[in-house]
Amino acid sequence: MRAGRHIAAVTDVSFELAPGECLALVGESGCGKSVLAGALLGLLPGNAELRGSARLRGGGDGSGGGSADAGGDVGGDGSGDVELIGADEHTLAASVRGRRVGLVPQSPAAHLTPVRTVRSQLEETVRELTGARRPASHDAAVAAAERAAFPADHLDRYPHELSGGLAQRAATALALVGDAPLLLADEPTTGLDRDLVDHTVDELRRHTGDGRALLLITHDLAAAERIADRVAVMYAGRIVEVADAEAFFGTPGPRHPYAHGLLNALPERAFAPIPGLPPELGNLPEGCAFAPRCPVVRATPSDACAVVPELADGTACHHPLTPERAEVPAPRLRTGAADGVPSAPGGSGASAGSSAPRGGGRR
Ligand SMILES: Nc1ncnc2c1ncn2[C@@H]1O[C@H](COP(=O)(O)OP(=O)(O)OP(=O)(O)O)[C@@H](O)[C@H]1O
Ligand code: NI
16 A cells, blocks of 8 residues: 555465475566565565465475465475464564575565674574574585575675675575575576576575475566476566466467567567556556557457456466467567566576476476
């Protein structure tokens, strides 16, 4: 709610995330990705209203994992199921954050304590989450830093002495300490160059190798292609497509015209931005929120789009693209490029798995 107005930042979102699986949540700036992550961890401002269910499943089967449903599912560590939506602050602070759900926050600077060095924050987190004391806590802190490619000779620096990229890596290291069954990484690669992006997402992916789950929120479709098993595309607060990553990035490709447009905007593909801008969430059009920008609607106007399409069979569209009809009328307008369109697709590990949980990483 802003200035007395209600904003439906996230609506009707439903997905499952299994142990060992990486789901990439992609979409333009402001579409509700961070609000969704914040809702799962009770990190939204006090005036936020939440409805629905996000169950974090207890593991207890020795797999070290569990699963999450929002309407999401999340991994457990031997403790029981937890309902995250509406959970009290004590439960979230004492048993969920860091222990069962690790968060790589979108604004690391805001999550690091300004008056303490990175080393002391890492060691404290190790002590808090594992009970380890020196020298074990010291070693665990150094190991966590290394996993996140945080340079050991910067461990005694304060957050204000770090570049944005290093602060990001410090925050990633903190999130990895608890070995939580679910990791939420909200734009974990902002400000990193390509090699470090690859290193960071590979490290996050490695985290799923032990039956843990990863929700990767990103603008970077190349990062998503590199490590995700499945992709969920958000637009204006709703998930408009959920697909197997291999099918999404390869053949037959995305089925929702928006998702198709996102991929087409990549320099390595058509380099054709989606014309127009996403709607303001406080001022959504009637019916399908993408219709005003939709090339299919422009070519073939349809009354069906006056109704919000439900997510069915992996896509929320009244006229999804089919393999036979994979070509949408190509927009040639160069104005209003999609904000937050990712940099480049794919490094090596570009193939993605099925939606079945994977036991190991994808490298
Ligand atoms: N505290 C808040 N009060 C009011 N509106 C908010 C608040 N937080 C987020 N919003 C609105 O909710 C919408 C979704 O924001 P969110 O941060 O989830 O987007 P995002 O998809 O994570 O974008 P980005 O890629 O830029 O991080 C935005 O339109 C934003 O303006
Ligand atoms: Ni965000």
